[in-house]
Amino acid sequence: MESTLKALRDGESVLDLSPRSTVSGGVEDIYGEDRATEDQLVIPWTVSVASGYSLLRDPQYNKGLAFTEKERDAHYLRGLLPPTVSTQQLQIYLLISMREKKLMNSIRQYQVPLQKYVAMMDLQERNERLFYKLLIDNVEELLPVKYGSIFRRPQGLYISLKERGKILEVLKNWPERSIQVIVLTDGEWILGLGDLGCQGMGIPVGKLASYTALGGCLPITMDVGTNNEKLLNDEFYIGLRQKRATGQEYYDLMHEFMTAVKQNYGENVLVQFEDFANHNAFELLAKYGTTHLVFNDDIQGTASVVLAGVVAALKLIGGTLPEHTFLFLGAGEAGTGIAELIALEMSKQTKAPIEETRKKIWLVDSKPVNSLLEAVKVIKPTVLIGSLGVGRTFTKEVVEAMTSNNDKPLIMALSNPTSQSECTAEEAYQWSEGRAIFASGSPFDPVEYKGKVYASGQHNIISDSFLVNSGQQCLNFPWLWFGFSNLRSNSTESLAKQVSEENYKNGLIYPPFSNIRKISANIAANVAAKAYKLGLATRLPRPQNLVKYAESCMYTATIGE
Structure with a gap:
């Protein structure tokens, strides 16, 4: 114990390298699951506790100067940060004005979207909470920059034909266990770009950067090959170098995936199909619409x-x-x-x-x-x-x-x-x-x-955020997805009604995107009210104020305690 505390004080990650024996002779992880037999074990499953310097290098949990005095003591951060404890607003100000963090000013100078993308990705890798705070506060300006189009680090799972028979194992390799939403693409028909094959990963990653609020999100690319000759002949292409699998081979792989998803994450995990070609999109939606929680954004x-x-x-x-x-x-x-x-x-x-x-x-x-x-x-x-x-x-x-x-x-x-x-x-x-x-x-x-x-x-961008920002509440009201076909017209009417007279005068037929969180909360509340009226709601008792409840379910990028 003393050595562990010393390691924590020194800012090291504490790794439990001692696999615990189980009755079956396998290795038990912290969730009590039998992960692998000893002869299969290459790298043991570990428990990692980030603290000190390691915590400040973790983009998901680093809060920078917003760590409170109490947190600085608890996480051995004394001396690693300047003495000032800042608010969110101050950190945004520092982000704009200080040496390393003059990001927004720099971003506004860039003419090429790729430059904006790289700058934002650098921030996300340093401080994920601050990344989302900046994204939320500057949503109209930054959201059109599509995040996730370049491979810099693993941001999602790649499942290919090579993983046939092992998809459940692949899903278990993802570090986060509580997955609520999966955005899945096979990269075959990305509007305006065509068949991107394995390089379609930017689509689900970008979608989930927009959704933000959905805790437990997993982008997945299903690599079944590509018919894009340019990619097949590109020496740097990272996907399978073969023509696309079709017919029974394709649908068998998809069925294994859909079965494994439910087995690993439970009945209520939502699978969003993204940028599938026509001949597969409608077929998959029809096939799994009665057995799984599925949604096709394009359709x-x-x-x-x-x-x-x-x-x-x-x-x-x-x-x-x-x-x-x-x-x-x-x-x-x-x-x-x-x-x-x-x-x-x-x-x-x-x-x-x-x-x-x-x-x-x-x-x-x-x-x-x-x-x-x-x-x-x-x-x-x-x-x-x-x-x-x-x-x-x-x-x-x-x-x-x-x-x-x-x-x-x-x-x-x-x-x-x-x-x-x-x-x-x-x-x-x-x-x-x-x-x-x-x-x-x-x-x-x-x-x-x-x-x-x-x-x-x-x-x-209204489409990207309206349904899945509403989907933030759908995760708390799972029936919203099950009853989507019946309730969709209600959500459509709700969105249309939020166009103001001032919007109309300016030629707008959608409310401004800067109000998307308010729009989403109202849509979710209206759809929820309809669902309660129809007897489709399973969350009981009904919240007294559906709008306030919807807002309480939304992601807030707090970077203070």
């Missing part, structure tokens, strides 16, 4: 937020939802998911069969993309939605045709990154002579046209 999340934008826009473009005609450029999982949800909502409002409401919706895919202008002229849509992932397809002629057919055309260019956006905000406003109602999936600066400033709502 369900995107659709909900787009519908909310359309509903909010009705106040500007006039008419009811069933009175409008929709033309989609892009018939992938995002486009078809949005189209189907709009048809369902029309059917709900008119009591007409969905087969009838689908006739108000037209989809054009990438093959006849050159006929988009002709389609606009013939169909005369009131709403044009792009989700193809091909840049500059909403040409000047297309926007002008939309404007000639409508006093205020609704144009939603949802593809990202910015280079793949169907058109820019400036193009939409100028080509429509300021008449278009515009929303995008990529960030655009406000546009001035003939003395008026137009701000465009960014659907993508």
Whole structure:
């Protein structure tokens, strides 16, 4: 014991290198699980207690100058920190003004997103709490920088065809045991980027950096190969160098994974499918929707937020939802998911069969993309939605045709990154002579046209955070995910109602993203209220104030005690 205390005082990590025997002869970890037989043991499972200098090097728990006097004594930090105990606000100030931490000023000077990314990743590796505090306080400015696109250290699990029959063991290699949310991708269809194979890890890592509040998150990339010849021929490619597995081989691997996830993390772990190609996305959602807690962001999340934008826009473009005609450029999982949800909502409002409401919706895919202008002229849509992932397809002629057919055309260019956006905000406003109602999936600066400033709502970051910020509460209200199909229209209405008159005057059909935490709390509360009314709620008794309860479940990046 004395040697252990001495090691702690010296700032060393204390490693328990003595495996405890079990009845079966294996090695027991601190959770009492039989991890491996002695002959299989290479590196023993250990207990690590970080203190002193080691604690200050741990990005997850380091609080810097915000360690209190009591904490400095308890964790042997005396002498390792200057005597000042700072508040969160002071640390943010120091972050901006002091030598090593002039980060925000530096970030604002960078023109290349990659530079901003590297600066933020350096901060995350030094002080994770401060990273999230900065992200939350500067959400509109920093969230468009997609975190996790470069391999610097393990931020998620890689599961490949090589791990067949061993996926449960692989899951147990992740250090955190209490996993509540898994974001899973196979990297096959990343909008605007295509097949990234194993390099798709940046997508789930980036998503979970946005979600923040969901304690116990695990990004996973399922590497089944890639059909991207450039990657296959790249000597630095880190994934399997083979064509993508398909058919039974693919689905057997996915089934082993889904079984292992539930076995390792329990019935209530949420698996979010991210950026799967059409032919797998709908199949996986249908197959596991009745047995697992699953969610497809591209099919369900995107659709909900787009519908909310359309509903909010009705106040500007006039008419009811069933009175409008929709033309989609892009018939992938995002486009078809949005189209189907709009048809369902029309059917709900008119009591007409969905087969009838689908006739108000037209989809054009990438093959006849050159006929988009002709389609606009013939169909005369009131709403044009792009989700193809091909840049500059909403040409000047297309926007002008939309404007000639409508006093205020609704144009939603949802593809990202910015280079793949169907058109820019400036193009939409100028080509429509300021008449278009515009929303995008990529960030655009406000546009001035003939003395008026137009701000465009960014659907993508609203989508990324709205559902899973609401999902922060979903983890406390698991029925929210089970009842998602029934309750989704309620969440959509709630989001649409939060667009203020001031937002409308500026051309916005989404509330500003700076209010996302308030927006999320209200959405979660409204959906929860509906769930209680329908008898779907399992958390009893019902909290007296659902909004306050939702807010209490949200992540707060405190860096003081």
